[in-house]
Amino acid sequence: MTKTLTIDGVTIPFEDGQTIIQAATAAGIYIPHLCHNPEFTPHGSCKLCTVKVNGRNCSACTFPAMDGQAVINNAKDLNADRQKITQMLFVEGNHFCPSCEKTGNCQLQAVAYHLNMLDDHFPLFYPHRELDASHEEILIDHNRCIFCTLCVRASHEQDGKDVFAISGRGINKHLIVNSETGLLKDTDMSASDKAAHICPTGAILIKHTAYQVPIGKRIYDHQQIDQVTLNSESEHDK
Amino acid sequence: MQVFIQDLIKNNGYQATDLLAVLRAVQAQYQHIPKAAIEQIAALLCISRTQVIGVIEFYSFFHLSPRGHYDLLISDSITDHLLGKHQIAAYIEQALQVKLGEVRSDGLVSFDNTSCTGLCDQGPAGLINGYALPHLTPAKIDQIAGLIHQQIPVSAWPADLFAVNDNVYQAGLLLSQAIQHGEALHAGLERGFKETLKELDISGLRGRGGAGFKTATKWQYCAEETADARIVVCNADEGEPGTFKDRVLLTTHAHQVFEGMTLCAAIIGAEQGFLYLRGEYLHLYAPLKAVLAERKQAGLLGNNIINAGFNFDIQICLGAGAYICGEESALIESLEGKMGIPRNRPPYPVTHGYLGKPTVVNNVETYMAAAKIALKGGEWFANVGTDKSKGTKILSICGDCAKPGIYEVDFGTSIQTILHDCGAKDVLGIQIGGPSGTFISNTEFARKIAFEDLATGGSFIIFNNTRNILDIVNNFTHFFAHESCGFCTPCRVGTSLLKNQLDKIVNGHGSAGDVVALEELCQLVKTQSHCGLGQTAANPILTTLARYPELYQAQLKKISYEPGFDLDAALETARQMANRNDAAAHLSQLED
Numbered sequence: 001m002t003k004t005l006t007i008d009g010v011t012i013p014f015e016d017g018q019t020i021i022q023a024a025t026a027a028g029i030y031i032p033h034l035c036h037n038p039e040f041t042p043h044g045s046c047k048l049c050t051v052k053v054n055g056r057n058c059s060a061c062t063f064p065a066m067d068g069q070a071v072i073n074n075a076k077d078l079n080a081d082r083q084k085i086t087q088m089l090f091v092e093g094n095h096f097c098p099s100c101e102k103t104g105n106c107q108l109q110a111v112a113y114h115l116n117m118l119d120d121h122f123p124l125f126y127p128h129r130e131l132d133a134s135h136e137e138i139l140i141d142h143n144r145c146i147f148c149t150l151c152v153r154a155s156h157e158q159d160g161k162d163v164f165a166i167s168g169r170g171i172n173k174h175l176i177v178n179s180e181t182g183l184l185k186d187t188d189m190s191a192s193d194k195a196a197h198i199c200p201t202g203a204i205l206i207k208h209t210a211y212q213v214p215i216g217k218r219i220y221d222h223q224q225i226d227q228v229t230l231n232s233e234s235e236h237d238k
Numbered sequence: 239m240q241v242f243i244q245d246l247i248k249n250n251g252y253q254a255t256d257l258l259a260v261l262r263a264v265q266a267q268y269q270h271i272p273k274a275a276i277e278q279i280a281a282l283l284c285i286s287r288t289q290v291i292g293v294i295e296f297y298s299f300f301h302l303s304p305r306g307h308y309d310l311l312i313s314d315s316i317t318d319h320l321l322g323k324h325q326i327a328a329y330i331e332q333a334l335q336v337k338l339g340e341v342r343s344d345g346l347v348s349f350d351n352t353s354c355t356g357l358c359d360q361g362p363a364g365l366i367n368g369y370a371l372p373h374l375t376p377a378k379i380d381q382i383a384g385l386i387h388q389q390i391p392v393s394a395w396p397a398d399l400f401a402v403n404d405n406v407y408q409a410g411l412l413l414s415q416a417i418q419h420g421e422a423l424h425a426g427l428e429r430g431f432k433e434t435l436k437e438l439d440i441s442g443l444r445g446r447g448g449a450g451f452k453t454a455t456k457w458q459y460c461a462e463e464t465a466d467a468r469i470v471v472c473n474a475d476e477g478e479p480g481t482f483k484d485r486v487l488l489t490t491h492a493h494q495v496f497e498g499m500t501l502c503a504a505i506i507g508a509e510q511g512f513l514y515l516r517g518e519y520l521h522l523y524a525p526l527k528a529v530l531a532e533r534k535q536a537g538l539l540g541n542n543i544i545n546a547g548f549n550f551d552i553q554i555c556l557g558a559g560a561y562i563c564g565e566e567s568a569l570i571e572s573l574e575g576k577m578g579i580p581r582n583r584p585p586y587p588v589t590h591g592y593l594g595k596p597t598v599v600n601n602v603e604t605y606m607a608a609a610k611i612a613l614k615g616g617e618w619f620a621n622v623g624t625d626k627s628k629g630t631k632i633l634s635i636c637g638d639c640a641k642p643g644i645y646e647v648d649f650g651t652s653i654q655t656i657l658h659d660c661g662a663k664d665v666l667g668i669q670i671g672g673p674s675g676t677f678i679s680n681t682e683f684a685r686k687i688a689f690e691d692l693a694t695g696g697s698f699i700i701f702n703n704t705r706n707i708l709d710i711v712n713n714f715t716h717f718f719a720h721e722s723c724g725f726c727t728p729c730r731v732g733t734s735l736l737k738n739q740l741d742k743i744v745n746g747h748g749s750a751g752d753v754v755a756l757e758e759l760c761q762l763v764k765t766q767s768h769c770g771l772g773q774t775a776a777n778p779i780l781t782t783l784a785r786y787p788e789l790y791q792a793q794l795k796k797i798s799y800e801p802g803f804d805l806d807a808a809l810e811t812a813r814q815m816a817n818r819n820d821a822a823a824h825l826s827q828l829e830d
Contacts, residue, residue, distance in 0.1 A: 044582045045726050047766050057765060062582040084762050088731035122735055122759075147724070165288030168295040169560070169577075171734040173724040178288045180277065 005069035007051075020060040020071055021049055025233050030226035031073050032082050032111055034089075034200050035148035036061035038236045040157050043149050046089070048082050048111065083115040091122045092171070094129065094143035095201070101210040102202030104218025108146060109201075110225035125171075132177065134185035137207050138196050144203040145175050151204055155195035163189045175203070242267060243275055247282045254283045255593075257293055257575030258558055261300050262517075266367065270304040289576070296577040296723075298352065298559030299368070299517050306341050306348030308386045310334070311365040312374070315354035315479040316669075316713040317636045317699055318361035326362045326374050333376075333383040347386060353561055353717060354479035355518045358636035358699070359405050359643050367392045368520040372402050400521060404486045405643030408659060410630040411622055412607055413491075413646045420538050422497050422609040423504065427546050429612075431505045435461075438608060440616025442628030446603035447473060447564075448671060448695035449770075450627075453604055459588040461506040463596035468508035470499050470550075471592065471599040473569055475516045477561040478672035479717060480697035482634045484602040486644050488515075488522050491606055492529040496552060498605025500539065501612050502598055503550040511552040512592070514569050517559050526554055561721035565769050566599040568723065579725045580769040601695070603632055623649035627688040635660045637668075637700035645698075647687060654683040662700045667707070667785075672697035673714035674774035677707075677781040707789055708744050711778045715740050718775035729772030732763035736776060747804070748794045756790075757783060 002013045005020075007029050014023035019042060024031050035046035044062040051060045052072040060073070072078065089095075089108060097103045129142035147166055152175075155163040163184075167176045179186035189196065191206050198204075215221070219228060246263050250256040257279070264275050271294050280287040294300040312318070312327055331337055334347050341348040357363035360372040366382070369392060378399065385395055406413060426434040439454035460468060472495065476484040487495060499511050515523065530552055533539040541549045555573055557563050563572045567581035570592050591597020600608075607629060611619050619629045627649035633656070636642040640661025647656060657665060667679045670687075671694035678685065678692070685691050701710065719737040724730040739756050742748050760776035760783075767773045783790060805825045813823050 042582070044768070047726050047728055047768065050766060059582065059768075064584065081762055081766055085727050085766060088727050088735070091735075092727075092731045122731075123738060125734070146727075147730075162286050162288070165286065165292055167288065167292040168724065169297075170719065170722040170724040171730060172295075173730065176288055176291055178286055180273075180287070 003065075003067040005065055005067065005071060007071045007073050008075070014065040018065045020051060020053070020058070020063050020065050020069070023065040024060065024071075024073070025230060028230055028234070029073065030230050031060045032114060032225075033061060033229075034107060034111060034146065035150065037150055037153075037198065038233050040150065040153040043153070046146070046148055047085055050078065050081070052078065079115060083117050084121065086112050086115055086117055087119075087121040089146045090117075091120050091124045092127070093145065094126065100144065100202045101205060102144075104215055104221045105213075106202055106220070107200035107225065108144075110220035110228075113220065114225050129174075132184050134183040135187075135189065135207075136185070137191035138184060138189060139205045139207050140175070140177070140184055141203055141205065142175060144201045146201055146203070147173050147175070148200060150198045150200065151175070151195045154198040155189075155193065158194040161188055161193065161195070163187045163193070163195055239268065239272065239275060240278060243278050244282070247279070252282060252284075253575075254285050255573065255575045257283060257285070257290065258297070258572065259556065261290075261294060261297075262556060262558060265300055268304070269307060269309065270301045283575075285575075292577050293575070296560065297517075297557075300558055304341065304345065306336075307346050307389075308392070309348045309350075309367055310382075311350050311352035311355075312338075313353070313355040313357065313361060313363045314351040314713075314717075315358060315361070316710055317354070317358035317480055318363060319709075319713060320637055320701075320705070321361040323362040326376070326379070329376050329379055330374075333379050334386065346389075352518075352559065353721065354477065354481075356476055356482040356485045356516070357402065358480050358482055358634065360403060365518065365520075366395075368517065369400060370402055370518070370521045371399060402485070402489070402521065404490055405641075406486065406490075407641050407643045408645040408647065410646035410648060411619065412603075412610060412630060412632065413644070416491055417494055417497070417610055417613050419493050419533070419536060420497070420544060422494075422501055422612040423538065423544050423546075425613045426501055426504060427544060431501075434501070434612050435505050437616040438611055441607075441611045441619035442616075442623075443604065443607055443611060443619065444627070444689060445601055446607070446631070446695065447601035448478075448675075448693060450689045450693060453600065453608060456588060456600070457502060457506050457598055460596045460598045463589050465596045467510065467595050468503075468506050469592040469595050469597040470502045470506070470508045470511040470552075471566075471569070471573070471597055472499050472511070472513045472602060472605055473564065473566060473599055474519070474602050475514050475557055475564040475569055476519075476602070476696075477516055477564045477721075478674065478695055478697050479714070480634060480636055480669065480672045480699040481695060482636075483632045483644055483696045485519060485522070487602050487606055487632070488519070488526060492526055493533065494606045494609050495602050496529065496533055496605075497538070498607070498609035499552060500543065500550055501609055502600070502605065504543070504546070504548055506596075506598060507548075508598075509549050509551070511550060512573055513552060513554045514563070514573060515554055515556050516563075517557045520556065523554060523556060530554070560723075561717075562723045562769075562771055565771065568769070569599065570597065577723070579723050580771075603696070624686070624688050624690070626690045631687055631694070632696060633687070633694070633698045634696045635698045635700070638662060638665070638702035638705070639700050649688050650686050652684055652686050653678070653692070656687070656698070657683065657700070660700070662702075664702045666701045666703045666705055668701065669697070669699040669710070669714075669778075670694050672699075673717055673778050674770065675777065677710075677778065677785065679785045707782055707786055708793070711782050712740055712744050714778035715775075718771065722771060722775070726766075726768035726772065728763050728766035729768060729775065732759065732767070732772065733775050735759055736763060736779065740779065743790060743793050746793060746795070750794060752794060753783070753787075753790045 012027035
């Protein structure tokens, strides 16, 4: 007997050990997320993937799928909260899409489109954050970091390097780099590392490649993030 | 410094889990963690330098730049505000010639705020190089200024500066009579430890930290896990502002607390235990170590305890200024030498706790109660209290009353009775369970202390009619923004947004929609946050907004829109650069 759960009333199968988001992705159901990537250990911090499981809020990326679970995902109140959480990520940093070279390829921006976010809603923090342009091939723009830790996990789990970490507490959290000087140029990071290509926003960029694909012809200029994500992530899960 | 750190880490056995202890020692010795120390510590403990930096920047008591040789912190808890914190802080600034938040230019003194120090019944309180200074007065500040001027080491300061009182005013089941050392263990052995777990079940004891999970069930789950090692942890990270009962229990009843932990170890089959002591209770560290040594000497800890063939040892680990470490999984992370970030659940600590081993985490008071239940039996405890809340609750009562201190009350006791007992008059309202709990108004004094009505980990702060509710709420809301670990978006950003939005209203810049926006934000932070901190961070606003909506409305301007920022203040930098301060260099806000 295949075990099943329901998401918004639709019955889907799952395998033991899968999380809700893995089961959903395999069944072609998109649950919005930013800090999750099936290639790495789930983190559960962005909270966009929060779903209701038997009436309780759970992170779909960390919560195990269980037989008979009733999951609510695409609901008005959950999507309204997801929109607000996305707005929080925008106001916390300095995200100026029109002048960002990641625009159109940015998952934060694409999730915002998907959730129909039309403004920032909350007052902006305008934090003072630095750039690290020391590395020959890679640029870090801390203004756009959303602390998803994907670069931390990619560097640790796939590159075997531990180039990145998150330091500090609360609103003062920040990305740090593992070198005595604190600069990226003094790490063993290279542009071919997974960590250099995993950032969902424009916080970690490969230099000299900015406008090779013109604005208007980028990923999310033509496609919704749900379709793009389901295509790429279900491919990975297979 | 190299030799100091080398020896320190060698003595700690090169354990990465001891990172906090190592950093505490380096901070105490050098007033900060120098860059070279970070490199050396990382190398010797075989961890990345980023883990070391992460931990330093996470905990309030670690610093990357030097503090003064005399580092004075003053409690910013509302309970200290009630006792004159602002006045004494101003006096300190004068007497020590140092501004709050700064290091004096000669590097001798630094002065800053800290979260509640657990001396709420004897504030305004502070910490000097980590050691508790209760009841600060101008006379004491003069004395301290003299000691600092003469550069007398804190260890040689007069003991009366550090004299912390227990202030126990009401004793019940637990406090009326302590058990004899070893009595509970012998009773457990005689009855059989399995049978003793049944007694614990019959007692109905629920966790005293506030959440109220049934203790016997937790121990049972942990015992049932297949594992080669299990862990017993006592959560003495009593950080909820207004709570100080664990301080008293660990001062006077440490034996019984350790006995409860040892009993737990015997029941679940654990050999390793930890007491996670909040950094603010540094003054208890040495006495507690002495109690452990005494118990080992008496055969109540160590190998073959009470000749029953089981082994168990307890290690004391000090925190370093992080309220979040009171959350059990964050506490476990901290014990492992990491930032105190709550884990994803499941798995729960009973199956995957310290270093992945099944772990029981309980409050100080829970272990103390368990020890006595082992001796007296489950019925003895269950006969007191209510249906759903058995036994007694030890309250830390402070704020506006004649006799602030420790009161052990039967569950089900009414607020009215408690107020009478502690001599509170002209009461405006009470914060029950600390900032994460509930604010009740003076129309609700028939309510009862119980898990099913007013649950509390022990905090009970009384406010009289001269107090301003918005000041109280503001203090609590700032507290949560300061203590949020920053892991999840709703709490990291939400607690800061709450702080800013409430400031806007309290400072008179709010307009029509602002209270509605505040309430919406509260709901979001409450329902979407990762752990208890975020889920309760909006409680001060929500519980007072429900009771005193008119107070919030009265703060609002009578216009439909008010900018979120101060136009005139935004021009300050420009004025300074242009060296102007004439009328034309100022902009008025929107016309009212």
